Amino acid sequence: QQQVKQSPQSLIVQKGGISIINCAYENTAFDYFPWYQQFPGKGPALLIAIRPDVSEKKEGRFTISFNKSAKQFSLHIMDSQPGDSATYFCAASVSSGNTGKLIFGQGTTLQVKP
Amino acid sequence: KAGVTQTPRYLIKTRGQQVTLSCSPISGHRSVSWYQQTPGQGLQFLFEYFSETQRNKGNFPGRFSGRQFSNSRSEMNVSTLELGDSALYLCASSWNRALNEKLFFGSGTQLSVL
Numbered sequence: 001q002q003q004v005k006q007s008p009q010s011l012i013v014q015k016g017g018i019s020i021i022n023c024a025y026e027n028t029a030f031d032y033f034p035w036y037q038q039f040p041g042k043g044p045a046l047l048i049a050i051r052p053d054v055s056e057k058k059e060g061r062f063t064i065s066f067n068k069s070a071k072q073f074s075l076h077i078m079d080s081q082p083g084d085s086a087t088y089f090c091a092a093s094v095s096s097g098n099t100g101k102l103i104f105g106q107g108t109t110l111q112v113k114p
Numbered sequence: 115k116a117g118v119t120q121t122p123r124y125l126i127k128t129r130g131q132q133v134t135l136s137c138s139p140i141s142g143h144r145s146v147s148w149y150q151q152t153p154g155q156g157l158q159f160l161f162e163y164f165s166e167t168q169r170n171k172g173n174f175p176g177r178f179s180g181r182q183f184s185n186s187r188s189e190m191n192v193s194t195l196e197l198g199d200s201a202l203y204l205c206a207s208s209w210n211r212a213l214n215e216k217l218f219f220g221s222g223t224q225l226s227v228l
Contacts, residue, residue: 042221102149102159102217
């Protein structure tokens with residue numbers, strides 16, 4: 001019940017295309033859903049995050065869509081660029097008193113072809 | 115402002131040895147969390163420290179331990195190393211334990227156990 005399932009494992013998109021990564025969870029106590037971006041040799045960096053009281057959040061080319069009833073959320077990268085090539089992780093946590101404990105998905109390796 | 119600093123960057127040990135990894139959080143950050151990243155298991159939460167006290171712990175054996183000093187710097191120790199402990203160990207810091215506090219990750223320590 002603590003798992004977060006992420007798909008696809010890898011994704012290849014042409015420059016200018018839309019990249020879509022999906023995550024699903026079981027624990028209804030989760031109330032904070034961040035996405036992290038990780039480049040080789042670096043630690044993950046927070047990209048965008050959402051709470052379940054909203055269905056969508058957009059920051060620049062990055063959008064999170066959240067479906068509370070389906071217990072699913074997804075990351076959309078619009079106008080994908082080669083510089084977006086990285087590994088993306090979704091995560092979830094119970095925010096109350098558990099700031100440091102994130103449950104991560106398995107990651108999606110995104111390659112954006114020029 | 116300097117980011118999260120982890121030392122050493124790379125480490126090679128043999129089975130049965132012990133190892134200590136160090137983490138210096140961003141100046142002013144008081145919460146430090148540790149994660150283990152492997153290709154098979156992904157990112158897994160080890161523990162979180164705040165005000166020199168362990169506040170949260172993941173599902174790892176007692177061979178994994180940590181501590182936090184009064185200046186918020188943290189160390190983690192792994193005793194009696196096993197081959198399966200080979201991983202990237204990531205430290206993350208945040209200002210406090212407030213809800214949805216943004217976590218900043220270091221670049222990690224790559225541990226290889228031979």
